[in-house]
Amino acid sequence: MRSIKNHLSLILALISILFAMQTYIVTKRSIDAYKQNLSSNYAIVVVSNRTLDINKLKQTDKIIKDIQQINVDKSIKKIDSTLDEKNIEFLKLTLPKFYKVILKKYPLPSEIEKLKKKLFENKSVTKIEDFKSSYEQTYKLLLLFYDVVSVFSFLIVVITVLLILKELRIWQFSHKERMNIMGLFGAPRWLSSAVLFRLAIVDAVLSSLLVYFSFLYIQGADFIKEQFESIGISVTLVSGFEDFGVMLGVALSISLALAVLIVITHKEEV
Amino acid sequence: MDKVIVAEGVSLGYNNYEMIINEATFSIDNGSFVFITGASGSGKSTLLKSFFGALKPKKGSLIVGGVELNSVSSSKLNLLRKHLGIVFQDYKLVNEWNIEKNIALPLLINGYEKSVIEKQVESLLKHVRLKHQSGKFPLELSGGEQQRVAMARALAHNPIMILADEPTGNLDDYSSQLIWNLLEGANEQLETTVVVVTHRIPQTLKVDYKHFHIEKGSIYEVN
Numbered sequence: 001m002r003s004i005k006n007h008l009s010l011i012l013a014l015i016s017i018l019f020a021m022q023t024y025i026v027t028k029r030s031i032d033a034y035k036q037n038l039s040s041n042y043a044i045v046v047v048s049n050r051t052l053d054i055n056k057l058k059q060t061d062k063i064i065k066d067i068q069q070i071n072v073d074k075s076i077k078k079i080d081s082t083l084d085e086k087n088i089e090f091l092k093l094t095l096p097k098f099y100k101v102i103l104k105k106y107p108l109p110s111e112i113e114k115l116k117k118k119l120f121e122n123k124s125v126t127k128i129e130d131f132k133s134s135y136e137q138t139y140k141l142l143l144l145f146y147d148v149v150s151v152f153s154f155l156i157v158v159i160t161v162l163l164i165l166k167e168l169r170i171w172q173f174s175h176k177e178r179m180n181i182m183g184l185f186g187a188p189r190w191l192s193s194a195v196l197f198r199l200a201i202v203d204a205v206l207s208s209l210l211v212y213f214s215f216l217y218i219q220g221a222d223f224i225k226e227q228f229e230s231i232g233i234s235v236t237l238v239s240g241f242e243d244f245g246v247m248l249g250v251a252l253s254i255s256l257a258l259a260v261l262i263v264i265t266h267k268e269e270v
Numbered sequence: 271m272d273k274v275i276v277a278e279g280v281s282l283g284y285n286n287y288e289m290i291i292n293e294a295t296f297s298i299d300n301g302s303f304v305f306i307t308g309a310s311g312s313g314k315s316t317l318l319k320s321f322f323g324a325l326k327p328k329k330g331s332l333i334v335g336g337v338e339l340n341s342v343s344s345s346k347l348n349l350l351r352k353h354l355g356i357v358f359q360d361y362k363l364v365n366e367w368n369i370e371k372n373i374a375l376p377l378l379i380n381g382y383e384k385s386v387i388e389k390q391v392e393s394l395l396k397h398v399r400l401k402h403q404s405g406k407f408p409l410e411l412s413g414g415e416q417q418r419v420a421m422a423r424a425l426a427h428n429p430i431m432i433l434a435d436e437p438t439g440n441l442d443d444y445s446s447q448l449i450w451n452l453l454e455g456a457n458e459q460l461e462t463t464v465v466v467v468t469h470r471i472p473q474t475l476k477v478d479y480k481h482f483h484i485e486k487g488s489i490y491e492v493n
């Protein structure tokens with residue numbers, strides 16, 4: 001009975017660590033996906049009084065993915081449909097040129113500033129519209145969310161580790177008796193601690209399986225899919241074997257480290 | 271007759287300033303039957319602990335089964351212990367194992383086959399009259415029953431020497447007699463050396479025995 005309880009406390013501790021870890025990973029993935037989403041919608045508009053060499057402009061910064069000239073024909077027509085061809089041509093020549101700068105990723109505020117500075121080095125650039133304020137808020141909210149989840153996951157891991165260290169003494173005690181007696185009858189260390197290591201491995205495997213399948217289940221749930229779709233992203237909560245491997249690795253390292261700790265601190269008592 | 275235990279000037283203690291046994295010199299013959307007596311707290315259990323290497327001599331030399339215990343490696347000590355059968359004063363049964371597994375422990379450590387182990391455990395349970403309790407766990411047994419499990423475990427692997435610390439301490443006359451018969455049987459039939467700590471030497475014993483008495487840290491042979 002006592003051994004089942006010990007089993008459970010290690011499994012629960014491992015589960016809470018794995019859950020915190022995977023939640024952090026999922027949050028990071030969501031934010032990356034959302035950033036990707038933002039960056040594909042986000043663009044800076046550059047206004048110039050002369051036609052710019054698009055290819056040369058692209059070299060300005062690595063962050064630039066593509067630059068397209070904005071066609072102003074339609075806009076002009078909207079202004080006044082009474083203008084004749086000749087006047088339109090003239091207007092086109094005198095109007096500034098508009099360029100849409102598409103970026104590789106959603107930029108940090110500092111990156112926008114840097115890019116603007118570089119673009120202004122071109123003397124014919126007169127104005128740059130970065131739509132900063134409308135995007136910045138969303139982005140800052142996102143970063144805040146990420147920070148909160150990071151701190152939260154970190155705290156869960158720290159608290160669980162502290163709990164484990166406290167439990168360690170109980171485990172030490174419950175394994176001491178058996179290890180001691182086996183040693184008195186001549187069992188080598190590996191044999192008297194075999195049960196301990198088997199327990200550590202079984203607990204690690206069980207807890208990673210449990211967490212893995214819970215995330216798999218959540219991933220399959222409709223409401224989760226809808227929520228992600230509503231913000232226009234799709235996120236893998238758990239990717240096949242890769243995530244399971246990481247979970248198993250973490251769980252095994254923790255439980256085996258504990259087992260080793262118990263074995264090396266074991267002293268014979270008669 | 272060769273010696274299974276040779277002690278020369280052995281001092282035993284749990285710290286460096288207070289010795290429980292002081293410079294004791296004695297030997298125990300292979301295949302003999304030995305009683306150790308002494309008042310409570312005189313150091314009987316302490317002496318027994320030194321025989322299986324759980325307590326190293328502070329002084330002198332102690333050789334058990336040809337192994338010098340002052341500076342023994344853990345693998346050599348394990349090898350020696352595999353061939354000893356120990357009955358502890360507090361039994362030291364593994365509470366999370368049933369009595370069969372407890373009795374089987376020395377057999378498991380010595381690498382016996384499963385079928386052999388099962389047969390041996392079954393016959394030992396019969397010998398200590400615990401067949402009706404099979405499958406139970408130590409804490410579900412009375413003190414005397416636990417003591418008999420400890421005795422069965424000590425006999426399981428036909429050890430070269432049995433070290434028993436008050437093996438009849440909790441038993442009535444009938445059960446005590448059972449234990450003496452088992453020890454006598456092992457000594458006579460298998461030439462197992464038997465060292466028993468007891469307060470009361472049984473009068474019914476048929477074998478010849480030696481008797482050591484501990485008093486004030488010294489060990490005397492009583493005739």
Ligand SMILES: Nc1ncnc2c1ncn2[C@@H]1O[C@H](COP(=O)(O)OP(=O)(O)OP(=O)(O)O)[C@@H](O)[C@H]1O
Pocket residue numbers: 270284290308309310311312313314315316317359
């Ligand atoms: N683990 C220990 N640490 C420190 N001192 C101990 C330890 N075990 C025993 N002692 C001390 O050693 C002395 C001898 O103890 P021991 O257990 O050998 O006595 P004993 O002759 O077996 O007594 P009893 O007949 O009551 O079992 C006692 O004074 C005891 O306090």
Ligand SMILES: [Mg+2]
Pocket residue numbers: 314315316359435
């Ligand atoms: Mg004692």
